[in-house]
Amino acid sequence: MTDQRFNPLAADQRWQKRWAESGVFEADDASEKPRSYVLEMFPYPSGRIHMGHVRNYTMGDVLARFRRMQGFEVLHPMGWDAFGMPAENAAMEKKVHPGDWTRANIKAMSAQLKKLGFAFDWSRELATCEPDYYGQEQALFIDMFENDLVYRKESAVNWDPVDMTVLANEQVIDGKGWRSGAPVEKRKLSQWFLKITDFAEDLLSGLDELKGWPEKVRVMQENWIGKSQGLQFHFALSDQQGEQETIEVFSTRPDTIFGASFVALSADHPLTQHLAADNEAIAAFAEECKAGGTTAAELETMAKKGFDTGLKVKHPMDPSWELPVFIANFVLMDYGTGAVFGVPAHDQRDLDFARKYMLPVTRVVAAEGEENTPIHDEAYAGPGKLVNSSLLDGMDVETAQKTVINKAESENWGKAQTTWRLRDWGVSRQRYWGTPIPIIHCEDCGPVPVPKDQLPVVLPEDIDFETPGNPLERHATWKHIDCPKCGKAATRETDTLDTFTNSSWYFLRFASQPDDKPFDPEVVKKWMPVTQYIGGIEHAILHLLYARFWTRALASIGQLEFQEPFESLFTQGMVTHETYKLGDGSWLSPEEVQKNGNDWITVEGGNPVKTGRIEKMSKSKKNVVDPDPIIEQYGADAVRFFMLSDSPPERDLPWSEAGIEGSWRFVQRLWRLFISVTENGDAPDNVDKALNRKLHQTIAGVASDIEDLSFNKAVAKIFELVNQIEKSDGSQDRNVAIKTLAYLVAPMVPHVAEEAWALLGEKDMIAKAAWPDVDESLLVEDEVTIAIQVRGKLRDTLIVAKGSDKQTLEDLALSSEKVQRTIDGAEIKKVIVVPDRLVNLVI
RNA sequence: GCGGACGUGGCGAAAUGGUAGACGCAGCAGACUUAAAAUCUGCUAUCCGAAAUGGGUGUGCGGGUUCGAGUCCCGCCGUCCGCACCA
Numbered sequence: 001m002t003d004q005r006f007n008p009l010a011a012d013q014r015w016q017k018r019w020a021e022s023g024v025f026e027a028d029d030a031s032e033k034p035r036s037y038v039l040e041m042f043p044y045p046s047g048r049i050h051m052g053h054v055r056n057y058t059m060g061d062v063l064a065r066f067r068r069m070q071g072f073e074v075l076h077p078m079g080w081d082a083f084g085m086p087a088e089n090a091a092m093e094k095k096v097h098p099g100d101w102t103r104a105n106i107k108a109m110s111a112q113l114k115k116l117g118f119a120f121d122w123s124r125e126l127a128t129c130e131p132d133y134y135g136q137e138q139a140l141f142i143d144m145f146e147n148d149l150v151y152r153k154e155s156a157v158n159w160d161p162v163d164m165t166v167l168a169n170e171q172v173i174d175g176k177g178w179r180s181g182a183p184v185e186k187r188k189l190s191q192w193f194l195k196i197t198d199f200a201e202d203l204l205s206g207l208d209e210l211k212g213w214p215e216k217v218r219v220m221q222e223n224w225i226g227k228s229q230g231l232q233f234h235f236a237l238s239d240q241q242g243e244q245e246t247i248e249v250f251s252t253r254p255d256t257i258f259g260a261s262f263v264a265l266s267a268d269h270p271l272t273q274h275l276a277a278d279n280e281a282i283a284a285f286a287e288e289c290k291a292g293g294t295t296a297a298e299l300e301t302m303a304k305k306g307f308d309t310g311l312k313v314k315h316p317m318d319p320s321w322e323l324p325v326f327i328a329n330f331v332l333m334d335y336g337t338g339a340v341f342g343v344p345a346h347d348q349r350d351l352d353f354a355r356k357y358m359l360p361v362t363r364v365v366a367a368e369g370e371e372n373t374p375i376h377d378e379a380y381a382g383p384g385k386l387v388n389s390s391l392l393d394g395m396d397v398e399t400a401q402k403t404v405i406n407k408a409e410s411e412n413w414g415k416a417q418t419t420w421r422l423r424d425w426g427v428s429r430q431r432y433w434g435t436p437i438p439i440i441h442c443e444d445c446g447p448v449p450v451p452k453d454q455l456p457v458v459l460p461e462d463i464d465f466e467t468p469g470n471p472l473e474r475h476a477t478w479k480h481i482d483c484p485k486c487g488k489a490a491t492r493e494t495d496t497l498d499t500f501t502n503s504s505w506y507f508l509r510f511a512s513q514p515d516d517k518p519f520d521p522e523v524v525k526k527w528m529p530v531t532q533y534i535g536g537i538e539h540a541i542l543h544l545l546y547a548r549f550w551t552r553a554l555a556s557i558g559q560l561e562f563q564e565p566f567e568s569l570f571t572q573g574m575v576t577h578e579t580y581k582l583g584d585g586s587w588l589s590p591e592e593v594q595k596n597g598n599d600w601i602t603v604e605g606g607n608p609v610k611t612g613r614i615e616k617m618s619k620s621k622k623n624v625v626d627p628d629p630i631i632e633q634y635g636a637d638a639v640r641f642f643m644l645s646d647s648p649p650e651r652d653l654p655w656s657e658a659g660i661e662g663s664w665r666f667v668q669r670l671w672r673l674f675i676s677v678t679e680n681g682d683a684p685d686n687v688d689k690a691l692n693r694k695l696h697q698t699i700a701g702v703a704s705d706i707e708d709l710s711f712n713k714a715v716a717k718i719f720e721l722v723n724q725i726e727k728s729d730g731s732q733d734r735n736v737a738i739k740t741l742a743y744l745v746a747p748m749v750p751h752v753a754e755e756a757w758a759l760l761g762e763k764d765m766i767a768k769a770a771w772p773d774v775d776e777s778l779l780v781e782d783e784v785t786i787a788i789q790v791r792g793k794l795r796d797t798l799i800v801a802k803g804s805d806k807q808t809l810e811d812l813a814l815s816s817e818k819v820q821r822t823i824d825g826a827e828i829k830k831v832i833v834v835p836d837r838l839v840n841l842v843i
Numbered sequence: 844g845c846g847g848a849c850g851u852g853g854c855g856a857a858a859u860g861g862u863a864g865a866c867g868c869a870g871c872a873g874a875c876u877u878a879a880a881a882u883c884u885g886c887u888a889u890c891c892g893a894a895a896u897g898g899g900u901g902u903g904c905g906g907g908u909u910c911g912a913g914u915c916c917c918g919c920c921g922u923c924c925g926c927a928c929c930a
Contacts, residue, residue: 220924226926332930336930349928350930646866651855717866818897829910840911
């Protein structure tokens with residue numbers, strides 16, 4: 001007698017072991033089958049898997065298993081984005097080596113992933129913190145260096161004087177280091193940069209080709225790249241200032257040039273600095289500007305402030321017209337030229353500024369009939385014709401722009417210019433736990449790349465985190481090395497690469513990982529681009545842009561034959577959970593509360609609890625549910641099924657106890673159906689056409705839903721089928737339907753599916769089975785329900801033979817008692833008949 | 844401010860312009876049971892009605908297109924996300 005309950009504790013392990021031993025999920029580079037590369041963003045080994053990971057990898061797994069069943073050779077790898085700050089923080093706090101900490105986390109997390117039964121090709125597992133990975137990354141860096149895609153320049157960084165380290169912008173809180181609390185200083189350091197701006201145009205235009213990407217992500221990248229076209233030109237200073245004879249400005253609205261009423265410099269502009277050198281008031285004002293915050297809220301409320309330098313510039317199109325030069329707090333040094341000309345009538349900031357400093361406001365663009373409407377508090381940024389603009393008068397905005405640009409170019413005071421928001425990517429980090437930059441600094445030869453036969457440049461193990469600063473910098477011996485070119489004593493670069501470089505090419509290394517080079521282009525070509533990439537929206541810009549850049553950069557130096565790494569991208573929603581609070585506002589974890597009737601109370605003490613919003617699981621809100629005990633209690637299949645049910649995958653999924661229990665019950669329900677086959681072996685041989693039809697509709701429907709990643713819809717269809725099977729009488733058709741059901745659920749709940757397979761006498765694994773064929777003839781109903789409407793309102797439904805002709809339908813509709821009652825003798829003006837759908841009577 | 848997404852029962856949600864609310868959760872009633880769990884059956888948008896294959900209303904709000912609108916168009920309101928003194 002078969003156990004009436006499915007026991008995941010035993011079954012999960014049994015099948016996970018068999019999958020691993022058989023190597024069934026290992027991808028074959030040499031396969032002749034069509035290929036599919038399913039990739040989920042690899043995790044940072046923080047120590048524990050969280051529900052977001054579970055959801056992400058479940059989605060990818062269903063797709064990977066499904067594609068395998070459909071006959072694809074599937075590459076579905078897993079690895080670890082293993083460099084990063086948390087390991088160094090752990091080293092400082094817990095006195096463990098970052099490597100030990102990271103490797104222990106990887107071990108723990110891979111065990112957790114394995115318990116979920118994901119169909120990963122573990123033979124390709126990689127960790128970016130191991131020399132066999134980062135050494136190859138160093139080789140790629142050198143290739144880029146030698147192809148002029150890498151350069152070094154002085155750049156301002158946030159410097160924490162206590163921790164003696166560079167901080168990322170996110171690590172600066174209220175101007176202080178997030179760890180030390182010390183006021184952060186701006187420091188100039190020599191930093192390595194990758195020339196992503198060389199690819200700005202390609203990265204932008206390439207977005208149009210990414211049809212399989214969410215519109216949202218493409219728009220975000222487009223904004224980030226930030227292309228603006230306009231005119232860069234100079235104003236001649238009336239009096240030369242030191243070396244400076246002119247002020248260079250950039251504008252996207254050269255058409256408004258006759259509306260100019262001032263020129264404004266950034267506080268960091270060279271001319272400002274020149275003036276500040278012998279003018280204390282200017283120096284003080286420039287300092288004041290820099291002190292201002294840069295958060296959105298601060299900018300919102302910050303008043304426009306300026307300082308009149310007393311200098312004048314000549315208007316390029318009318319040398320007799322002089323404009324005052326201000327230093328202004330709203331002009332950014334790192335965009336455009338660090339100087340602008342102000343057109344108050346057509347730019348809100350300029351207008352605010354002009355009102356404050358009593359500068360002229362001249363309308364130069366006007367919509368029809370608005371020519372004489374004065375500008376008050378709102379600048380006009382809309383379309384129209386030029387006015388008050390000498391030779392431009394009467395032109396539309398676009399023509400005026402072209403005219404001014406042509407004039408500037410022919411008279412040699414400016415040229416058409418494209419400006420990007422995108423900056424080159426600074427990759428230097430003054431940290432230990434990252435890829436060492438494979439450069440040697442020689443006094444005579446300058447920066448020299450480490451010869452490739454000396455790679456990898458391995459991180460030293462014997463380091464200390466007792467004293468602040470970069471351990472590589474103060475290591476006794478590591479950085480001392482002879483110059484590979486001249487042999488003279490030299491030093492290694494002690495900076496390491498930004499961790500985003502690690503994730504910029506890992507998908508290539510998954511596809512091919514030879515010992516002697518980063519990848520084999522021939523093998524990579526077979527798998528790439530990634531067919532379906534799945535991950536969180538938080539990587540919409542940085543990671544996805546950097547990976548696109550690396551792919552294009554490597555293509556530009558002949559290492560790859562494709563331009564885009566990810567054919568389709570899917571950004572999944574977060575896993576959320578209700579939050580709980582005590583009366584005093586402190587957060588409570590789900591374990592600390594329980595339901596008491598309709599209210600919530602604390603487990604200990606029974607104090608009243610307020611339920612808060614449903615939010616992303618986070619430690620601070622204490623609403624995290626750890627997957628491990630849940631898997632322990634309900635088994636991998638129930639957890640996986642929950643992740644797929646109900647919410648569409650791109651939306652947030654609210655975690656609930658009731659939900660996981662529902663999934664558990666469904667797994668048991670499936671199991672009871674499978675058992676019923678063994679008990680109904682001698683069921684009658686009569687045909688259950690309705691059930692067969694439902695079965696084949698479900699096979700087709702589930703397949704297309706999974707293909708669309710609409711897992712919630714696939715789940716709903718499976719429920720419908722299960723409901724119908726349960727209601728149907730025992731028959732051989734019913735047994736076939738149940739056995740077929742095992743294939744349909746196999747990608748989602750693989751353990752119970754394998755168990756069923758064994759129960760039903762199959763010797764091999766369902767993981768190797770093919771997706772069932774659809775009997776197309778069964779997809780077509782022979783009877784359909786048609787709606788009878790009167791003036792678009794439903795009055796009756798009729799069941800008719802499929803394909804009934806219009807006249808028949810019309811006659812049937814008219815003979816309906818309910819329809820007659822509604823019409824009540826009124827004249828029928830029009831009859832709309834949609835065959836197999838509806839009849840609409842218009843009276 | 845700019846850009847994007849979204850708004851449907853108590854909740855998560857379905858719905859090629861064609862019967863709104865499939866499917867799941869929760870809830871209610873019943874069966875089985877000494878009892879509970881599990882399981883099974885039925886009901887469950889809302890209003891009127893004892894009930895009806897009775898009727899009215901209903902997809903954020905206001906208009907429009909259409910024989911017919913959750914879906915398309917215009918204008919609002921709201922929520923969420925991203926970017927932001929970007930010249």
